[in-house]
Amino acid sequence: MARVSAKDRSLQFVQAAARVIARDGAGAATTRRIAAEAEAPLAALHYCFRSKDELLEEVYRYLSADYARALPPMSPGASIEETITQHAHRIWNRMLAEPHEQVTTLELLLRRYRLDAEEQERALAVNRTMYEGWVKSTAELFRQGAANSAMEEGRDFEIIAWFFVATIDGVSMQHLSDPNEARSARLIEALIDATIHMVHRRD
Template sequence: MARVPAQQRRQDFIEAAVRVIAEVGIDGATTRKIAEAADAPLATLHYCFHTKEQLFFSVFEHMSVDILEGQTEALGGHGDLAVAAARIVRTTLEWSTQHPNYSRVQFDLLLWGLRRESKDEQWAERVYGVFTDPYVRILRESVGPNDDPALVEPLARVVLSIIDGLTLQWVSNPDTVRLQGDVELAATMISTYVSASRGAAQSVAAQARAAAS
């Protein structure tokens, strides 16, 4: 039997974990069942992932990489914060509808992380960092001359909240046409908010110039 590279084996276990959780739920997703679904020895799973927490965390890491891989340039707003934020929402929700098992399982995993007893009390917080950190980077690179850089981090958190809410709604009722309409509404809301922030900043700047003259 040909030896499977460790990186490929890790990916096999991640995909198997998602399939098993989608089929039997988080409580039934034992490492033995996951190894069987990956057609690999249980010992190999424990070699690649020392704990179930590491394996489940890697599911989120894979999601983040897969969503953003090769799309950094496309996601950039080229000097327009609102455009970049809207593109993140559109791109992520498009990925979510193309990967329904991941979309469903992520909520099971997050709630599991919040409920379980663990030495890693920041597990769920780190999960969100897997997504917010690259979103912050993309948005920061997209700040235009009239944008407020201080808006980047809270906007990234709000964008992720919109994505989570729309994903959960779609998982509950997979009406893709309705989802597309809601995504465009969210993009309009983001644009309106960023534009209002620009207007406020310009007003403050104008007042400062008037006071100095």
């Protein structure tokens, strides 16, 4: 049997944890269940991660930083309209292809409400870091699209990015609870139109 590196084994456990959380909930995602899902020894999981909390923090990171890296690349030199359209479509296509990732993300974001009071502040900080990461990367994409379009400065790309991310979240939650691809596709197109309008509106 080929030897699995510690890095690859850690990734296996993170991906397995994401699947278990989506299927059974964060509370039921024991290290034993995660190891079984990864088809790896429990001892190997404890070698890679000192605790379940450490593993869950790595799942957070995987669903934010690694999620963004896994998306198809943007077209070089894309205009602001093309950037918004491509980014919305690539996120939505990923959600349709890997819905468990969104379920796991929602489970982890809401996990703080099930924790003791002293643990909630740390969980809130992790949630904030995730959203700030998504918003920052989205705003940077939009700024680059605006620069490619030679648009004047002065737009609040951060609030536009918050709106974009919040709407994607809402459409995703609605679709996961009551799947309707035609309706969801129309909502994504409405999001694209609204975001483009926000970019071009001058207060």
